[in-house]
Amino acid sequence: MSVTLIIIVVTAIVSIMAWNNYSLMNRWIMNPYQVANRGQYYRLITSGFLHADWGHLIFNMLSLYFFGGFIEQVFGLLFGLMAPLYVIGFYLAAILVSDIPTFLKHRNNPGYNSLGASGGVSAIIFAGILFRPLTDICLYFAFCIPGFIFGVLYLGYSYYESRRGAGNINHDAHFYGALFGVLFMIVVYPPILPNFFEQISGWRLF
Secondary structure: OOHHHHHHHHHHHHHHHHHOOHHHHHHHOEOHHHHHHHOOOOHHHHHHHOOOOHHHHHHHHHHHHHHHHHHHHHHHHHHHHHHHHHHHHHHHHHHHHHHHHHHHHHOOOOOOOEOOOHHHHHHHHHHHHHHOOOOEEEEOOOEEEEHHHHHHHHHHHHHHHHHHOOOOOOHHHHHHHHHHHHHHHHHHOOOHHHHHHHHHHOOOOO
């Protein structure tokens, strides 16, 4: 079984368990106030394996499935036999890093909670976009646009919604998870940046 499928299975099991066990959900959800005042730093990671409902879980895991296999191949070329460990480390680090801005923003708000694998999934997606910027990403299996255009729109939307502060969606996790994925790939494989610009330079709308 691939690393991507293992992450999906574990995430699904943990999410379903938490839906049926409020105590587990309460202990593992991202609550910045509890992290700051009780030192429960594990929440920065465990919250990435929790989801609000089936729709939230399925959307994140489908996105991870579509891009995770490709990233496993890339990491296999870059890191050889150690690739599975790098994939897991990359995914968990993205969840952790993407939660830090949320922690800093809401650490004095005991009523704020967030959950979901969006930070890790965003990192996987954007790492994939760097390698294949012209591959179409289809929204709701209908409206398809090149990955690099989707990336720009996604970052802009996440940044705007984060500043607006409406709703309960943690847009900061989307934004910083995506940035982490891009920066990580540039650091471990610098040629990816000129290759990315070379590919998109030849793109034409018509």
